[in-house]
Amino acid sequence: MPYSLYFNGEILPNETPLLETNDLGLLRGYGMFDYFRTYQGVPFRWDDYWARFANSARSLHLPLPLTQSETADVLTDLYKRAGVAEVAFRFVLTGGYAADSVTVSQPNFLIRCEPLPKDNPTAMREGIKVLPYDYVRDLPEIKTTNYLHMILQAAELKRQGATDLLFHKNGEISELTRSNVFIFKGDTLITPDRNVLNGITRRAMLELAAPHFEIQVRPVLFDEVLHADECFTTSTTKWALPIVQIGDRTIGSGTPGHRTLLMQELFTKLVEAWGR
Amino acid sequence: MPYSLYFNGEILPNETPLLETNDLGLLRGYGMFDYFRTYQGVPFRWDDYWARFANSARSLHLPLPLTQSETADVLTDLYKRAGVAEVAFRFVLTGGYAADSVTVSQPNFLIRCEPLPKDNPTAMREGIKVLPYDYVRDLPEIKTTNYLHMILQAAELKRQGATDLLFHKNGEISELTRSNVFIFKGDTLITPDRNVLNGITRRAMLELAAPHFEIQVRPVLFDEVLHADECFTTSTTKWALPIVQIGDRTIGSGTPGHRTLLMQELFTKLVEAWGR
Structure with missing residues (x-):
């Protein structure tokens, strides 16, 4: 089943090589994320997760590239493409590409739709x-x-x-x-x-x-x-x-x-x- | 001038989108690096930098994908391609791709050849x-x-x-x-x-x-x-x-x-x- 991701406006298969190597998340650990899942196909407590994500972004002085409602549309799209009952979503927001490997200009925003981890x-x-x-x-x-x-x-x-x-x-x-x-x-x-x-x-x-x-x-x-x-x-x-x-x-x-x-x-x- | 990078055996332009998004350096901050430069085209104290890099890798339990001598050949290649008198090299070694976003299997090894930062x-x-x-x-x-x-x-x-x-x-x-x-x-x-x-x-x-x-x-x-x-x-x-x-x-x-x-x-x- 082809799980997909959203990256800066594009929808691509999860395995796509897509990140340039001067990303500040990779080079400097300047990144944050969040992770949540669906029940009955509906993201659990989505408002809470979004609020926390937005709060982490603010703390790192990173502007959010999408609104909550635009992001919700992406989630719906990724969920449909996965074609399974339940999925997890992983958000990653980094300081973006930096020619000098230090200065934040435009964050990179990634949303991965992933299979749930196996129950134990x-x-x-x-x-x-x-x-x-x-x-x-x-x-x-x-x-x-x-x-x-x-x-x-x-x-x-x-x-x-x-x-x-x-x-x-x-x-x-x-x-x-x-x-x-x-x-x-x-x-x-x-x-x-x-x-x-x-x-x-x-x-x-x-x-x-x-x-x-x-x-x-x-x-x-x-x-x-x-x-x-x-x-x-x-x-x-x-x-x-x-x-x-x-x-x-x-x-x-x-x-x-x-x-x-x-x-x-x-x-x-x-x-x-x-x-x- | 096209600065190039080495990534897991390939030589590519620095701006190439190449990293998959389940890399543990990106997702979990499980990565290390090193940075050094040339004088008269010769990497400065290369043995010392390599020893430090190898030591950091050992501390993170990451096997080095190349020997020092193989790596030196890569540096020579990247230096020639840059076509400038002096360059900097940035090594990045991460935990590699992880389907479960946790488990290290095969590290990702990146060597970027970069222009020197401007003197001040x-x-x-x-x-x-x-x-x-x-x-x-x-x-x-x-x-x-x-x-x-x-x-x-x-x-x-x-x-x-x-x-x-x-x-x-x-x-x-x-x-x-x-x-x-x-x-x-x-x-x-x-x-x-x-x-x-x-x-x-x-x-x-x-x-x-x-x-x-x-x-x-x-x-x-x-x-x-x-x-x-x-x-x-x-x-x-x-x-x-x-x-x-x-x-x-x-x-x-x-x-x-x-x-x-x-x-x-x-x-x-x-x-x-x-x-x-």
Whole structure:
């Protein structure tokens, strides 16, 4: 199935060689992105994702080449071309081409329509192991393309049978490489308020949890996580994925807790109803 | 004049659209580079640049697609095609294309032959102003493509009539965005030993200075820089560029000092003799 992309006004197959090599995203890491998916063919919480993308762009002083409505038309076009029930969309906005490899003139705007990553029902049911990692993302509220540590640690993760890194710095946690973190202490749901990306799934979880749990959005100590009753991570593709082990330490009972499973259930209902 | 690039075995004009958009350098900032130039048509200290590049590649677990000798042949070819007396070369090595936007399989190796940046004799003669900036580079010894802050602050630099940022963190300085820093306290030449990229020009300066000055390579406090007699920055394109103002503070007499001018003179002699 030929997934397609939009690049500066053109629609092309995803595999097209198209980027010139003096792009500031490539040469200088001056780029940002966003990533979201459809349910029932309808982009999930598109207004929220667009707002976040526009906000990241503003923070990097990059003008958006398209309006939200023009972009929505592109999404519709790319979705139809893919010819599958559900897709993911990846936005990338870079500083554009620079003859001097420094000066931003005209951003490059890329929208890729991509197949969804494969589900991992075992991980959703049994939970994952993560490794603690002494790091905090630079400019955490901007969804920049800087994911170097995630890839740098890929071999170590594999060696230790772990799925992801849990970032902590000075005794405080922030997030995983690409997803937010929540813990349960009894019936209190807690998630960090700083040094994190404002996840759209994170926000949905907080809304869904509000009628069921007390909620605290505040700095979270690494030590609190180790002694939590339950822990899970949230993202566009992970929903509410249980974390049952951090390094050598088991969290709670070592299996997904019933509160985390309730969050999975509530989120499943939300996305099953999306677009209907 | 048609400057050319090498990309994964092909020689093409620099402006060729050639990169597919799932490259990990573009999407994830998983990339590194190096940059050097010719004097008398001969790459300056090529062995040193290659060693640094190979070392950065190793740190990112990226195999080098070419040997040093194969790469040297590419440089010779690109130099001839440019048809000018002096050129710069930019290496870029990324994690390559990744269907899942995460997993490294085959790195992409790019070598661009580029025109030299224009000389700035006024800055060399009169010195530059830099702005202090609370930051330390992530993985400073690896020449990654992460130069986001440099571009993010471009407008602020312009507004304040400054040329570059001086990174400092917890009272200690490290480097400018793309160059090393030295200070003179009397006849002692001092440069930071940690949180810096091992500049090839930095090393050359230390060698050239050894017969003339006492040398200290050690942690350097921000406060020491403010009270230094002279300050300058070194890089492939900057040689020994005097820094005469940091934010609102004048350094030394506010004009380039005689020791810095001696370093310029020694370096000029070195490169004028290069390749002869």
